[in-house]
Amino acid sequence: MNIDWAALASVFGVSLVVTVALVGLFTLGIVGLAKQAPTAAGNGGSGAPARFGAYACFALCAAAVAYGIYLIVA
Template sequence: MNIDWAALGTVFGVSLVITVALVGLFTLGIVGLAKQTPAARSGGSGAPARLGAYACFALCAAAVAYGIHLIVA
């Protein structure tokens, strides 16, 4: 049994980078929703923060859907 260590390392590296990126993007979405409330209390609408948060969540969902597509295909 031969293990292709280079391929295993590549898969590990790409998985690590994608995981950190998705967690960071999801965190930005949560922060955007958290900033929405103080902006609304101070008289603003908070719409830019909410729009950015929804965009982050949409990108996360798209990345997950693409991953599922790769697994199924």
């Protein structure tokens, strides 16, 4: 049995980068939703632009997950 260490390292590197990017994108979505939530003082956050950015981050996360599932199934 011969292991292709270069291919294994390549898969590990790509997986690590994609995982960190996906978690970062999801975190930006959470922060975007938190920015538009009302604060204890009663005033609202940044409103619609933050909500739109959060939804865009969540849509990109869903697209990345769907693409990953497509790669596994195909």
